[in-house]
Every structure is written in C-alpha cells, then in structure tokens.
Amino acid sequence: LESELPEGKGLASSSADLVATARSIACCFKRRIRTLLIEKLMADIEPSDGVMYPGVVAYQQRACNLLSFLGQMPPLAIVGIDEGGTIKTVDYDQRRGEISASRRAEYQGLLDRARIAIPRGDAATIGKIATASALLHQERTPKKHLNSMLKASQATDALGVIVAHSGTMIGILLDRTADDFTRKIQSVLAHVSRFDNSPRIYRTMTGCR
Numbered sequence: 001l002e003s004e005l006p007e008g009k010g011l012a013s014s015s016a017d018l019v020a021t022a023r024s025i026a027c028c029f030k031r032r033i034r035t036l037l038i039e040k041l042m043a044d045i046e047p048s049d050g051v052m053y054p055g056v057v058a059y060q061q062r063a064c065n066l067l068s069f070l071g072q073m074p075p076l077a078i079v080g081i082d083e084g085g086t087i088k089t090v091d092y093d094q095r096r097g098e099i100s101a102s103r104r105a106e107y108q109g110l111l112d113r114a115r116i117a118i119p120r121g122d123a124a125t126i127g128k129i130a131t132a133s134a135l136l137h138q139e140r141t142p143k144k145h146l147n148s149m150l151k152a153s154q155a156t157d158a159l160g161v162i163v164a165h166s167g168t169m170i171g172i173l174l175d176r177t178a179d180d181f182t183r184k185i186q187s188v189l190a191h192v193s194r195f196d197n198s199p200r201i202y203r204t205m206t207g208c209r
Helices: 013-028 035-043 089-095 101-120 124-135 146-155 180-193
Strands: 056-060 065-071 076-082 161-162 169-175 202-203
Touching: 013 035, 056 101, 065 101, 076 146, 076 180, 101 124, 124 146, 124 161, 124 169, 146 161, 146 169, 146 180
Parallel strands: none
Antiparallel strands: 056 065, 076 169, 076 202, 161 169
C-alpha cells in the first residue's frame, strides 16, 4: 500500500489508508461496499476522520459517525510547516481526556459558524474559525510555533492559521482568488522562513463529488 500522506502528522493518513483498502478490495471482487459498513469496520479499529465522504463534513471521530455535510471549500492555499515527530492516533485519543462542557460549547459555536461560512465560500470567516479552533486546541496538543505563525499571518494580512489537531502540522491560510494572492503568499513564505527552513504550499480541492 502506497500513500502520499505522511504518517503521524494529523492528516488522516490511517483513515485514508483504511478507506482505500476497503474500496480497493471491493473493486477487485467487483462489489460495492457501503460507506456505513466501512465506518462500522473502522470504528472497531481506531478513531477516524470522515475521509470516506466528499467535501467537508462534520464527523464524530470516535464513533465514526457522520454528523452533516458542510459543503466544498473555497479555493484556499496553506503555507504549512511540520513541527517534527509523530503522534499516533490511538495514543492521542487515550491521553486527550474529556472536554469540559464550556469547551464543548465553544467548539459547537465554531461548528455552527462553519456550517454557514463553508457553503457560502466565506474565506475570511473560515480563517477566523480555523484560528479560534487552533487557539482552543493549544491546551491539548500545543504547537510551539503557533505564536510565530499567528504573527506572520497578521503581518501579511492572511486569513488566519490552521492546525492538525491530532498531529504536528500548522499552516497559514490564504485566499487564492484574492487579487494580491501572489504577493501575499511570497510575503508569508518570507516570514515563515525566518523560523522554519522548509515551508510547503498546499491547496484545497474544490468541486469534489
């Protein structure tokens, strides 16, 4: 099994591998496998992401249960860095503990905003939601470069920051449709290169079906 997704970085590599394996085996035998069955099998293995669905979804990773479809992401770019090391999904889930009622309410508020912003393609609000989520999660999986990335985002008038909550990746969001996108991404790269020597550029997929 080959994958382009690095392992242990919070990019849903294990979920993607499991879904791809199940669908590949079904294809070999000229069968269709129901997504609900894939979820049931994955729930017995480890917490998973909703990568078996197209677009952006709200997903219960422990129960492997779809909450809702949120839509398609607008055209965004992410200048991302890897802080190093790896985090295993099972280890992360075991040590993360329970989330307080107040924190749950804050996350629910962000999800409610995302349910409006994503279908509208509201890149500015998506950036604010991602930043708020990154700050909330800092107490659970700290990112040592979060403050530096926040400063770089603010200095370049980017949309905000985004983190892999159960991994080691952190990025700065940019609107690819903005007139000054080329200038901004070069400015972000220059700022980030001051504390990381290998930033990478990622792009959202749009129009997935």
